[in-house]
Amino acid sequence: MQPRNMSMSGVVDLAAVKAAGEAKAKAEQARAESARQGGTPAVAPSALVIDVDEAGFERDVLQRSAEVPVVIDFWAEWCEPCKQLGPLLERLAVEYNGRFLLAKVDVDANQMLMQQFGIQGIPAVFAVVAGQALPLFQGAAPEAQIRETLDQLVLVAEERFGLTGIPVDPAAEGADADPAAVPVGPYDALLEAAMSALDAGDMAGAVQAYKNVLAHDPEHPEARLGLAQAELLARVQAMDPQAVRKAAAEGPADVAAQIAAADLDLVGGHVEDAFGRLVETVRRTAGEDRTAVRLRLLELFEVIGADDPRVTAARQALARALY
Numbered sequence: 001m002q003p004r005n006m007s008m009s010g011v012v013d014l015a016a017v018k019a020a021g022e023a024k025a026k027a028e029q030a031r032a033e034s035a036r037q038g039g040t041p042a043v044a045p046s047a048l049v050i051d052v053d054e055a056g057f058e059r060d061v062l063q064r065s066a067e068v069p070v071v072i073d074f075w076a077e078w079c080e081p082c083k084q085l086g087p088l089l090e091r092l093a094v095e096y097n098g099r100f101l102l103a104k105v106d107v108d109a110n111q112m113l114m115q116q117f118g119i120q121g122i123p124a125v126f127a128v129v130a131g132q133a134l135p136l137f138q139g140a141a142p143e144a145q146i147r148e149t150l151d152q153l154v155l156v157a158e159e160r161f162g163l164t165g166i167p168v169d170p171a172a173e174g175a176d177a178d179p180a181a182v183p184v185g186p187y188d189a190l191l192e193a194a195m196s197a198l199d200a201g202d203m204a205g206a207v208q209a210y211k212n213v214l215a216h217d218p219e220h221p222e223a224r225l226g227l228a229q230a231e232l233l234a235r236v237q238a239m240d241p242q243a244v245r246k247a248a249a250e251g252p253a254d255v256a257a258q259i260a261a262a263d264l265d266l267v268g269g270h271v272e273d274a275f276g277r278l279v280e281t282v283r284r285t286a287g288e289d290r291t292a293v294r295l296r297l298l299e300l301f302e303v304i305g306a307d308d309p310r311v312t313a314a315r316q317a318l319a320r321a322l323y
Contacts, residue, residue, distance in 0.1 A: 011273045015126050020086040022137075026217035028058070033187075035208060036193075041169055041220055042166075042167040042168060042169035043098070043166060043167070043169065044168070044169065044170075044190050045094045045097075045168055045170055045174055045229045047135075048092050048093045048094055048098065048099065048100075048101055048102060048168065049090045049102045049104065050102075050103055050104070050218075051103050051104050051105075051106070051239045052072070052103040052104065052108050053105075053106075053109065054112055054113055055259055055299075055301060055302045055306070056299050057113060057298075058295050058298070060103060060218075061103050062128065063126050063198075064101055065128040065130055065131055065132075065162075066123075066130055067130055067133065067163065067166060068098065068099075068100060068101050068129070068157075068163060069099070069100040069101070069127055069128050069129045069153055069154060069157040069163060069165075070100065070102075070103050070127065070128045070129075071086070071093070071100050071101070071102050071103065071125060071126070071136070071150070071153070072103045072104075072105055072117075072125065072126045072127065072128065073086060073087065073089050073102060073103070073104045073105065073123060074105050074107050074113075074114060074117070074119055074122050074123060074124040074125070074126070075104060075105070075106065075107065075123050075279065076106060076107050076108050076122055077106070077108070077124055078108075079122050079123060081123055081139060081140035082122060082123045082140075084140045085123045085125075085139075085140045085141075085242070086104070086123070088143060088146065089102055089146070090102060092146065092147070095321070096150065096154070096165075096180060097165075097168050098165040098166045098167060098168040099150075099154040099164075099165040100127075100150065100153065100157075100165065101156060101166070105168075107119070107122055110321075112315070112318070112319055112322070114177045115319070115322070116322070117133070119138075121139075122136060122138075123138070123139065123140060124137075124138045125137050125138070127153055127155070129157050129160075129161060129163065130161045130163065131146070131155070134150045136149050141175050162218045165226070173180070179238060190195050190209050190210075190213045190223075191209070191210075191213065191223065191226070193205075193221060193225075193228070194206045194209035194213075194226055197209060197230075198230060198233070201237070203230055203231075203233050203234035203239050204234065206226070206233075206236060207227060207230045207231055210223045210224075210226045210227035210230060211227065214227065224302065224314055225302070225303070225305070228302040229303055230300060231299070232263060232266065232267065232299075232300070232303055233267065235260075236263050236264060236267045239263070239264065241264055244257065244261055244264055245261060245264070247260075247261075248277075252284070253284060253285075253291060255281060255285060255289045255292060258277055258278065258281045258293070259278070259281075259292065259296050260294060261277060262274040262275075262277045262278045262296065262297075262300065263296075263300075265277060266300055266304075270306060272310055272314075273308050274300060274318070275297065275310065275311075275313075275314035276314075276317075278293050278296060278297040278300070279296075279297070279314060279317045279321050280317050280321075281293045282294055282318060282322065283321040294318070294322075297314070297318060301314065301315070
């Protein structure tokens with residue numbers, strides 16, 4: 001069965017839909033900040049198709065949706081219609097030349113995202129525009145219908161939110177494809193600079209150094225881990241531990257206090273306490289508060305590592321709390 005109308009009722013976090021005006025303002029603010037930093041750099045055509053997981057969803061989808069519509073393709077290796085739709089969407093992403101970004105989500109590896117979007121079958125295609133999620137279609141639809149849907153998407157993104165896409169440089173493709181053109185060596189200096197900044201207590205410097213690596217190699221494992229750790233240490237560095245603990249103890253419903261206390265728990269080596277605190281806070285909250293807690297929990301998962309059994313157990317507990 002391939003229903004054409006998809007309900008968003010199961011989207012707990014993303015479908016707490018914000019007003020279009022507010023979303024447009026955020027998109028404009030993001031573009032202004034990008035302009036101050038020299039503008040959005042051109043990307044190679046291959047960079048228009050990315051693989052996304054739960055840990056990177058905020059960065060790769062929500063944040064990117066402030067500059068370009070992000071189309072999400074929910075798929076699985078065993079899904080035959082997915083094998084027809086996926087290559088078509090990838091080809092169209094390149095053909096549309098930066099008017100949208102295609103994010104591919106393997107539902108077998110990211111079942112929480114599938115549940116949050118209320119997906120009943122795959123392939124399923126959604127879009128996120130300026131932080132707002134909307135369903136596009138389900139099933140391996142005809143190419144003409146998909147093109148019409150994408151045309152409407154980019155038109156709405158431009159007219160309502162001012163999103164005109166990201167610049168694409170076809171000449172960059174050859175450089176990206178040539179291993180000799182992107183040597184690993186230059187990252188050594190940046191990673192060393194990050195470690196030196198950490199040793200000196202300069203968390204802002206460490207964060208920037210890791211971001212400099214990720215700007216060239218978004219999936220660099222050491223830089224991703226280092227950035228998550230540096231951002232955690234930067235948050236904790238600015239805290240008064242005694243005041244944070246007191247606020248968390250006196251305010252079980254205080255989301256900010258519980259998040260801050262979880263950061264302290266993790267830095268202090270109390271990993272399971274940090275995870276448990278946030279899972280319990282997710283259970284007690286809803287809407288934007290729940291979103292904030294869940295996203296912080298995913299950040300802390302990245303600090304510890306997806307293969308750690310404590311992360312696996314906490315993911316299962318989080319799924320139970322959400323559903």
